Amino acid sequence: MFIKFFETLREKGLNVTLGEWLDLQKALEMGLIESSLTQFYYVARMILVKSETDYDKFDMAFEECFKATQRETEVGAEMLRWLDKSDMLELAHEEARDHLNKMEEAQIDKEDVEQKFKDRLKDQDSEHNGGSFWIGTMGKTSFGNMGGNVGGVRVGGATGYQSAFSVVGARRFRDFRDDRVLDNRQFQLAFRKLRQFSSKLDIPETELDINSTVDKTCNNGGCLQIVMQKPRKNAVKLLLLMDSGGTMIPFSALLNDLFQAVHKSNHYKDVKTYYFHNCIYSHVYKTPECDYGDWVETEWMFRNLDSDYKVIIVGDAAMAPEELWSKDGNYRGPNDGLTGYEWLSLIKKKYKKVVWLNPKMAPGHAPWREAETAIKEMFPMFKLTVDGLNRAMTKLMTNK
């Protein structure tokens, strides 16, 4: 059953490593789980899952594997109340210690205990304390709370956990999933990935490295010895091209957030933003309104923004096929005799790193979306979600 849980977790996309899995086994061995499914849920989660964005995946895997065991092990709230006798704890400890000594060598058959526990869970209808048959406190049966028996089933405890399944069922962590469409702060965090601190870049050593200078000088017996270093600066330049066509209107709030996030992330060497309508032709616009004349030539952009700019194109790529392949351009302006597809190819040729972010990208292969499929082949396309944006940023930073 546990191996299956491990496999299900990995199936759901959780990157559980063997080391973490062994830690969980260790926790089980040490008896930290106290035979409660709910406790097991929390302990497994805290050991195996390392980000709240993955809680939801964990919940789903957990539900899949342990749903079947729920009925049998659920302990009624009423019973937990009978067992909650924390004020008598001290007394129970005394008694338990005596009893433990006697029981130390006794063999306990786990299955047998569990079976009896389930049977009695069904039959018991009142509170029992100190007896030796029913589930109760300070008794000598194998189950219950503060009992003297070793190796039995412990029911609840001073705390009384919330049922694992009421937690799982509510799916409270759905909002943290990293494949949901994102908000401003998460945008900003993703953009922080675009950093290339440049002490490794090819620039002159212009800064005084104080620490090394002090160290060298001291090692030199007090004779000053200066050490210079390259300044650490972010070398990333960003070119943002945003679609503000009609089909993008439902996403305007999202794009606004994205725009804000880029401009709040003031750690770039340079950021340039231009707009286009459905597809890029001979001109790109300076404002989202895409007014006639308020533009720069795309050629000018090529000349002035060198190939080191990292290009992010945001658009739904939902133009009609003729907008991509016709030489006549769209109604907003001329296209200088080249099709939209050719203009996009020019961008791909000019800039080393280009990604396309699409807020409504089709999952998987969607040949009926002709334009989207064609563009997907040209540029790496990512859905505009936390996960997609992160992957796009990684794409922009790596050489693969």
Next chain:
Amino acid sequence: MNNEFSSTQEYVASEELMASVNIAIALKKPLLIKGEPGTGKTMLAEAVAKALSKKLIIWNIKSTTKAQDGLYVYDTIQRLYDGQFGEEGVDDIARYIKLGKLGEAFDSDEQVVLLIDEIDKADLEFPNDLLWELDQMEFYINETKRTVKAKHRPIVIITSNAEKELPDAFLRRCIFHYIEFPSRELMEEIVKVHHPNVEQNLLQNAMDVFYAIRGIRDIRKKPSTSELIDWVNALQIGGISADRIKEALPFIGVVVKKDEDLELAKHETY
């Protein structure tokens, strides 16, 4: 001595959180705490130290902090000065080795609670630089050829505001807990811990407004638990009557810190 952590008089912990702390102690692994600002991540370490009656060592991480700072610092400048003035003991490098917070925790004669606060503020590589030290609980001082080994494995609690992602290799070694924003019931309990004599009506109205503000969609900065506690305090000191809270929003600046949010809050809560 009681070796289990539970809620204290000053700190209300959810059951999950208590379990995380106890598991981390039992498995001898660092506990990584994440959560919205103001959910009491830093206070947790204080509460744990107090509940287990152990000494708390706090290592505050800043953007310039390097892993080495936590282990030890070799005060070369002091040695240079001493050398120039011919002080005694310049030959003895050990005199100029100052243990950092991590070193202090290792070197302590009794088990301590070590809080590494806001680890995500440091450089991206920072957590990776600490892997060996947190795993083996020892480090080597090059200058004096001495190995500092933990006499008693400290209970390590690490907090993060999720400003940067932490490296996987580091995460694998931690027990992770995400502090959720407290539900209304828990919140009531928390406020009452800080202000035991708060008037029920006042608290209810303040919480109504507080959760309403948090619920506004476009809010820039969501108010946090600590801000609510401060606000309730302000309301009490100011002697504001409970029924005026909703209409006048007195001292709302304690809860809402941005101009745009203030406009929104006034607009939305009517």
